[in-house]
């Protein structure tokens with residue numbers, strides 16, 4: 001197939017994976033095309049971060065079936081650095097601290113590995129920092145060391161902005177960000193989809209990120225499978241009602257805790273203890 005006829009899509013088909021002795025992903029199907037935003041929501045422990053690690057090839061995560069292709073390239077056959085070079089970027093849920101190595105060195109090294117010039121990388125990073133209202137001194141500091149949770153997330157965004165990937169998996173990029181940072185980061189991602197045709201897989205627990213990002217589709221991952229797919233209204237429904245109703249309609253049995261009263265469906269009243277453990 002010639003380059004011009006290659007279908008541009010990040011395609012995940014029937015992906016199954018295990019960590020250690022435990023099967024976590026039980027057949028995930030998902031497609032992200034350039035410029036599209038796909039949100040992945042799901043209960044804690046449902047496999048969202050596992051999916052992101054499997055896509056990026058983190059050691060310890062074993063693919064047991066299915067396929068992942070990026071614009072026709074078999075991603076699963078490649079080591080992590082070549083997946084990055086093929087155009088995949090992962091913003092980690094828990095960014096790693098790398099003492100002694102600055103963000104500038106990391107991005108320069110990535111540019112070199114991709115055969116690109118490293119000239120002007122510092123200016124690019126400073127410009128990216130300004131776009132998301134981030135202090136440019138973080139560009140030269142050891143990567144993520146002693147940074148606050150929100151600062152680490154913005155560091156991930158600086159990398160995304162300067163590496164110009166084709167597809168980005170953002171694992172809870174919104175967690176830990178203050179409201180202004182959240183607005184700036186969401187806008188930056190939105191601009192990348194429009195200006196550069198970035199395809200986005202945004203893992204999140206909250207619809208707030210999606211108010212700016214405007215997902216094409218919202219996927220509900222539970223028990224290692226996509227159990228439901230909908231538009232942006234699905235995210236709002238989940239936030240208001242929790243997962244039980246949507247998953248029951250999908251016929252999924254995923255062992256959610258019972259008796260949880262959710263804010264969206266909650267009747268406030270005297271005699272209720274707002275500090276009580278809702279899962280007790």
Ligand SMILES: Nc1ncnc2c1ncn2[C@@H]1O[C@H](COP(=O)(O)OP(=O)(O)OP(=O)(O)O)[C@@H](O)[C@H]1O
Pocket residue numbers: 019020022024042043044045046047048049050051060093
């Ligand atoms: N190294 C590991 N060994 C064994 N089990 C693991 C390992 N890593 C993750 N798991 C388990 O895999 C399941 C899925 O974890 P994962 O981190 O993918 O969840 P998640 O959907 O990202 O949750 P959250 O919303 O809390 O971030 C969890 O039950 C977790 O305990």
Ligand SMILES: [Mg+2]
Pocket residue numbers: 048049050093171
């Ligand atoms: Mg996670």
